[in-house]
Amino acid sequence: MRYHTILIVSYHCQLWHSAALQSLAPEPPYPNQRLLLWSNSTVTAEERAWLQHHFAAYSLIHIVPGKNWGLAAAYNHVIANYITPEDYLTLLDQDTLIPQSYWHEMNEAMQQQWPLILPQLWSSNRLMSPGRRWGARGYHSQSMANAVGVVSSRRLVAMNSGMTLSGRFLSSLCYPDALFVYGTDSWLMRQYESRYPSVWLLQSRLQHNLAEAQLSYRSDVYRAKQLEMIQALGVIYNHTRFERFLTRCYQQWYRLRLWWRCR
Template identity: 30%
Template sequence: MSAQLQTIAGIVIYHPDEANLIRLAAVLAPDVREIVIYANSAVSPQMEERLRNSAAGTLLMVMRPGSNIGLGAAYNDLLNHASGQGATFLLLLDQDSLPPPGAIPKLAARHAQLTEAGEKPAIVGPRPTDWAGEALRSPPRREGLAVAPNSSRVQFVISSGSLINCVAAGAVGPFRADFFIDAIDVEWCMRANHRGYSTWIAEDVLMAHELGRGLIRLSFGLLLTDQPPRRLYTFLRNQLVMLRMPHVPLSHKAKTLLALPLRLAVYLKHNRFSRESRTAIWHGLIDGARGRAGAPEAVFRKIANLRH
């Protein structure tokens, strides 16, 4: 069975650049059975029609949850839809990514190669690059032999551009909807590894992807993702919540704790110690230490009110 017949693509959007979204749909259309736009912000009938035209005959539908319910809940709805349609794979995408033509068949073939080699791949992702084609930082590798060409077993992959096996996803369990955004893919992949599945990067499949507002470059080649205050909150909170989880490797927990002081200092300085960033970081630390996740609208409103 071809990758086109096996795969449904789900794109989660939130106030996207329409031209980029149309280009993304056009690239995906030849290699998938269906494209699902998960609209965490409004999509007009006119925009929906332009998207359908870009899909050039491939089925395209728009799922409208009615409000921004976050990435985790969106991924779960997309997985339920793909499984209900009998798809083998779900390709997850954010609006800020652009895989090359033909990426989906390559990722599906890598799933097959890994399975034939005795592995249980839950998810295979591309090698993310910036828009200039420079490779972004690689996730930590996991020990093991190279069982398929150009394949690396890793602790996690970024969700965007990744091809998920729907049956494996049912065994791993749902994405953390209460995380809302940030570290959702990291936690899920670590849970998959803990439950006997594996996560992989296809090193020969490159995908342009934008991280946050760009990168903060530090001494000795260190890089941090530049995030607005609301993302600082969810990032810090979710990373601290993960410290309580038994399936998260000790190495990741140690890295989180050791890097925390540097991250806080860099983000505060980079944001010029603004009241917004200080409030976001403070609430992220408090809620993370308490293990309290959930939709962060109340905190966002409090941060937004600081502007007035």
């Protein structure tokens, strides 16, 4: 392994308020680890100074594109320009709290050269990721809370934050332009499932703040996010004629539910 890159994507968050940045150790757990921060919104001079001071021990890369690229475009840029087949990439959201045990477990799994390594992602007392999928619908599976080690990738879904991917797997991927933020994780898991039979699941539990759960059903932001999710289904689940038919049914159902909630 040449580099293990930690990619944190931030948006409308002062850097010192990011749970992910706050929970990183002052020094990297191992020498080949580097931090890449992608800021999809404006960063002040004070934030830049704080970043340089607190993460001086890291090999730090800070990218501020000047506009919100979303996740798909940001991931594509990082993979194309910073990740080689010998590297590993960890994806983190700004609001994910990381225990120190996660890095030690992660390092052991990377030494075994697993293409995809997943943690347990919790929101309060509820397991959010990984889960399982039926058709085009993912669902929470509390049985995954006791799963550790080798887990089948068949119909497995997982959220972006906390997953670690090998550069060899990533070198064959390019996120679709039609995806922006939502659906990037489901698309990735479909790609992985078609190539590898299993993943490695860590025992570590990451705490994640779901900002979407706090939005009012009648807010414009909530409606826009839901419409993006509905649109993403057609990009992810379109491999067969039956799958496309089933996806259209899901999309119609979700649109009706959204209309009912936002009326």
